[in-house]
Amino acid sequence: MTTELTGLGVSPGVVVGPVCRMGGRPALPPAGPPPADPEAEVGLAAAALETVAKDLAARADGAGEEAAAILEAQALMAADPALADGVADRVRAGASAAHALHAAFGEYRELLAAAGGYLGERVADLDDIRDRAMAAALGRPLPGVPAPGYPYVLVAEDLAPADTVGLDPRTVLALVTERGSPTSHTAILARSLGLPAVVGCRAAAELADGTVVRVDGGSGVVVAGVDPAGIAAGPPAAARPDYTGPGRTADGHPVQLLLNVGSAADFAPDAGGTGDAARAVGLAGAEGVGLFRTELLFLDRSDMPDAAEQQRAYEELFRAAGGRKVVLRTLDAGADKPLPFLGLRPEPNPALGVRGLRVARVMPEVLEAQLAAVAGAARATGAEVWVMAPMVSTAAEAASFAAAVRAAGLPTAGVMVEVPAAALHADRLLAAVDFLSIGTNDLGQYTMAADRQSGDLAELLDPWQPAVLQLIAACGAAGRQAGKPVGVCGEAAADPLLALVLVGLGVTSLSMAPRSVPAVGAALAAHSLAECEQLAAAAVAAAGAREARDAVQAAAR
Amino acid sequence: MEQRTVTVGSASGLHARPAALFVKAAAVAPARVKIRVGDGRAVDARSMLSVLSLGAKKGTVVTLEAEGDHAGPAVDELAALLERDLDAEPGPA
Numbered sequence: 001m002t003t004e005l006t007g008l009g010v011s012p013g014v015v016v017g018p019v020c021r022m023g024g025r026p027a028l029p030p031a032g033p034p035p036a037d038p039e040a041e042v043g044l045a046a047a048a049l050e051t052v053a054k055d056l057a058a059r060a061d062g063a064g065e066e067a068a069a070i071l072e073a074q075a076l077m078a079a080d081p082a083l084a085d086g087v088a089d090r091v092r093a094g095a096s097a098a099h100a101l102h103a104a105f106g107e108y109r110e111l112l113a114a115a116g117g118y119l120g121e122r123v124a125d126l127d128d129i130r131d132r133a134m135a136a137a138l139g140r141p142l143p144g145v146p147a148p149g150y151p152y153v154l155v156a157e158d159l160a161p162a163d164t165v166g167l168d169p170r171t172v173l174a175l176v177t178e179r180g181s182p183t184s185h186t187a188i189l190a191r192s193l194g195l196p197a198v199v200g201c202r203a204a205a206e207l208a209d210g211t212v213v214r215v216d217g218g219s220g221v222v223v224a225g226v227d228p229a230g231i232a233a234g235p236p237a238a239a240r241p242d243y244t245g246p247g248r249t250a251d252g253h254p255v256q257l258l259l260n261v262g263s264a265a266d267f268a269p270d271a272g273g274t275g276d277a278a279r280a281v282g283l284a285g286a287e288g289v290g291l292f293r294t295e296l297l298f299l300d301r302s303d304m305p306d307a308a309e310q311q312r313a314y315e316e317l318f319r320a321a322g323g324r325k326v327v328l329r330t331l332d333a334g335a336d337k338p339l340p341f342l343g344l345r346p347e348p349n350p351a352l353g354v355r356g357l358r359v360a361r362v363m364p365e366v367l368e369a370q371l372a373a374v375a376g377a378a379r380a381t382g383a384e385v386w387v388m389a390p391m392v393s394t395a396a397e398a399a400s401f402a403a404a405v406r407a408a409g410l411p412t413a414g415v416m417v418e419v420p421a422a423a424l425h426a427d428r429l430l431a432a433v434d435f436l437s438i439g440t441n442d443l444g445q446y447t448m449a450a451d452r453q454s455g456d457l458a459e460l461l462d463p464w465q466p467a468v469l470q471l472i473a474a475c476g477a478a479g480r481q482a483g484k485p486v487g488v489c490g491e492a493a494a495d496p497l498l499a500l501v502l503v504g505l506g507v508t509s510l511s512m513a514p515r516s517v518p519a520v521g522a523a524l525a526a527h528s529l530a531e532c533e534q535l536a537a538a539a540v541a542a543a544g545a546r547e548a549r550d551a552v553q554a555a556a557r
Numbered sequence: 558m559e560q561r562t563v564t565v566g567s568a569s570g571l572h573a574r575p576a577a578l579f580v581k582a583a584a585v586a587p588a589r590v591k592i593r594v595g596d597g598r599a600v601d602a603r604s605m606l607s608v609l610s611l612g613a614k615k616g617t618v619v620t621l622e623a624e625g626d627h628a629g630p631a632v633d634e635l636a637a638l639l640e641r642d643l644d645a646e647p648g649p650a
Contacts, residue, residue: 073577073605082604108606115612119572122609 007201258290290511356391440490476506504536
């Protein structure tokens with residue numbers, strides 16, 4: 001007996017596999033009456049701690065040296081006899097297992113936090129063990145990405161970047177989340193790893209661990225209760241391993257196909273043998289980097305990386321790009337994407353707050369230091385480096401940024417178009433800078449006034465929304481008028497059908513995850529520029545996102 | 558009661574790997590050993606959290622205590638472990 005669930009398909013591919021749920025952090029339930037059988041409750045708490053200690057010790061076995069040291073220390077903490085005594089005492093005094101655990105851990109937490117330094121940093125490790133022990137005592141799945149020892153479909157309410165550090169595409173077959181949208185972290189992560197993914201699937205809340213599901217990341221359909229033997233999993237759609245570049249339409253109009261990367265490691269050949277031919281072809285055939293997300297290098301730093309360290313990191317990436325052009329984006333941080341060393345104050349609306357280039361208003365030295373390091377790295381490697389700023393709202397900001405870039409000795413300055421005001425004034429921006437790069441994820445968010453993380457509003461965040469396409473058209477027209485490049489580096493660029501529309505709107509380069517390059521290249525090569533322009537006109541004129549996609553799908557090759 | 562006073566020899570003090578090695582050895586020692594810094598409270602050497610909370614650094618002077626049968630050898634063994642620079646020694650194969 002199968003059940004069909006639907007969500008939004010955000011990363012194509014079909015797989016069949018068992019569900020493993022990722023647990024969220026357990027909330028402490030309200031305090032109830034003392035346990036009826038205190039000794040049994042003591043046993044429950046002790047068993048929870050033992051489960052956690054064993055699980056952590058097992059993970060330590062399979063981990064690299066550094067991770068193993070932390071996991072082993074955590075396992076010892078979970079097995080700590082003094083902690084167990086503290087928990088038992090509290091249970092006998094009338095607390096439930098979960099409450100006793102929470103309080104006992106809390107005592108040590110205060111000790112460690114007060115000591116500061118190295119011990120203060122162990123507080124996070126302790127909180128992690130506490131959450132795991134509480135989850136075990138409450139009979140819930142353990143928080144964090146599961147490691148059951150076999151390949152599985154990861155099901156979660158949602159996935160934050162921190163949750164998915166170290167996600168291994170060899171053991172995780174697909175991602176299914178209850179919330180999330182086409183531009184949420186889950187979608188971006190899935191596309192970069194080449195994993196099928198379905199988001200905004202509310203009914204996934206009912207999927208139990210072990211249920212065998214068939215996930216179709218293209219249609220967004222998840223079928224539960226399939227026979228694992230009966231259905232063969234298909235490879236991701238359109239691998240097209242024969243693409244070599246450079247990007248161009250059927251009649252030879254050039255469209256640079258570029259890569260979105262965060263570090264030199266993104267260029268590493270696939271040592272794990274997942275056989276991702278599309279990624280390898282994309283890495284080789286792309287004409288450079290269209291988006292180098294510099295903040296990814298420093299996400300966990302509590303002190304600002306100094307000029308020398310930054311320069312080394314940038315040099316490493318420029319070299320990995322192998323003599324090809326690199327478009328570098330200055331630090332894109334905000335209250336929701338915090339860089340600890342910036343010390344940004346929490347804000348009620350981080351998406352509308354001090355983020356991206358706006359940080360330079362309050363901390364100009366951070367931008368200066370970064371530009372100096374970029375310039376140093378460009379000189380040292382001889383690389384062709386273009387620099388752009390995120391979250392630009394006015395032509396004045398663009399001009400001031402361009403001045404700073406040139407003062408640092410870098411010849412080519414641009415800005416990202418994410419804010420509707422910037423799109424509406426694209427012509428004024430291009431009077432001050434050398435190029436524009438459209439961040440379609442955030443442009444969609446701000447234009448449609450819909451939170452990127454919202455599953456309820458996923459339809460508004462569909463990159464095919466005609467109003468957003470119209471703003472992209474304004475940028476394309478301004479670029480044509482000024483004779484300057486206008487690229488797209490958001491997720492929209494990776495969609496072969498939408499890429500045709502973007503080119504028809506005047507976009508001159510498309511930047512995406514490596515594995516998306518071959519399919520986009522093939523789609524472009526099959527259509528003339530005039531055909532792209534016709535498809536674009538149809539999309540912009542459509543009544544809505546779905547109609548736009550349907551119209552282009554029907555007319556394209 | 559058997560006592561030994563030693564100086565912590567590991568570069569990172571009684572943190573991380575040295576603490577883990579010490580606590581694991583204490584768990585299998587033939588007697589129950591306690592550890593204190595100066596005149597501070599003596600804590601169970603098998604308790605990772607208590608040992609960490611001592612905040613012992615390289616050069617900190619600590620005292621190990623144990624009672625009953627086999628107290629002497631237990632304290633000797635753990636004292637010898639503390640004096641070594643465990644950070645300089647290679648990990649398990």
